[in-house]
Amino acid sequence: MSKKTDSMNEEELAAYHAEKMKKKxxxxxxxxxxxxxxxxxxxxxxxxxxxxxxxxxxxIFRHIAHGMPCAVVQFIKGGMSTGERDLITANHTDICQFHxxxxxxxxxxxxxSRDMEMAAAAWExxxxxxxxxxxxxxxLDEINIALRYDYIDVNEVAEFLKTEKPEMTHxxxxxxxxxxxxxxxxxxxxxxxxxKHPFRAGIKAQIGVEY
Numbered sequence: 187m188s189k190k191t192d193s194m195n196e197e198e199l200a201a202y203h204a205e206k207m208k209k210k211x212x213x214x215x216x217x218x219x220x221x222x223x224x225x226x227x228x229x230x231x232x233x234x235x236x237x238x239x240x241x242x243x244x245x246i247f248r249h250i251a252h253g254m255p256c257a258v259v260q261f262i263k264g265g266m267s268t269g270e271r272d273l274i275t276a277n278h279t280d281i282c283q284f285h286x287x288x289x290x291x292x293x294x295x296x297x298x299s300r301d302m303e304m305a306a307a308a309w310e311x312x313x314x315x316x317x318x319x320x321x322x323x324x325x326l327d328e329i330n331i332a333l334r335y336d337y338i339d340v341n342e343v344a345e346f347l348k349t350e351k352p353e354m355t356h357x358x359x360x361x362x363x364x365x366x367x368x369x370x371x372x373x374x375x376x377x378x379x380x381x382k383h384p385f386r387a388g389i390k391a392q393i394g395v396e397y
Contacts, residue, residue: 226355227373228347232330232364235378236396242325242358243270250278254322257283257315261308262328262361268397283321285311298335305337316351323356330361333368340365347371 191199229245231238249256258274263286274284287308308329315324333340344367351357359368369375391397 224354225373226351226353226357228351228368228371229356229358230330230364230368230372230375231358231360231378232362232369232375233378233380234362235380236383237378238360238362239270239327241376242327242360245323245356245358246270246274246282246325249323250274250282253281255281255320256323256325257321258285258325258327259308259312259315259329260284260286260327261305261332266397269394283315285315287311301332301335302337305332308332309338309343313346313350316346316355316357319352319355321355323358325358326360328361329359330364330368332361333365334361334363340367344368344371 191202194202229242231242243258246256246258258271260271271284271286274282285308287304309332312324312326312329315321329338329343332338333343347357348371359372364375385391
């Protein structure tokens with residue numbers, strides 16, 4: 187409470203609050219009135235914290251719920267079952283294409299040439315899906331890892347997104363260590379910050395939380 191409100195009774199406090207919120211809404215409405223443009227966004231989720239793919243799949247499920255065609259290309263994750271993939275492939279293939287192109291994390295495959303081959307194939311599929319204007323959103327899950335290890339040329343990816351992405355198509359790129367070339371062209375960048383993680387306390391990845 188401020189000194190101004192210390193001496194107010196409940197009725198006066200309620201009136202003061204209502205007037206304050208009225209002014210806040212008017213200011214907010216004035217700002218929102220200037221935000222009229224729409225465009226397909228380049229969205230990057232990066233950082234060491236958990237939730238990059240989770241947040242991206244949240245947007246994919248929003249598209250599905252609104253009946254908007256979309257697609258997912260997984261660059262690294264291999265054959266392990268995940269809740270998102272199982273739900274989409276079992277129920278929503280009519281509106282969301284799902285392509286798992288990787289064979290697992292690089293430290294699991296231990297085969298750089300194979301990883302590069304699979305990453306290149308995933309990028310070709312990604313370009314095909316992005317060029318298809320019926321897809322309102324395309325999620326490139328864990329592409330940042332493939333870019334970090336130079337399995338794909340980041341300059342090629344950035345140039346493609348700048349010059350060939352349809353105007354109204356959203357593209358989401360996830361994974362740690364997003365390169366500056368992507369951050370520079372992105373419209374929305376979120377860095378997940380790790381404060382605490384159960385893995386450090388000896389707790390392994392759990393179904394329904396991590397996958």
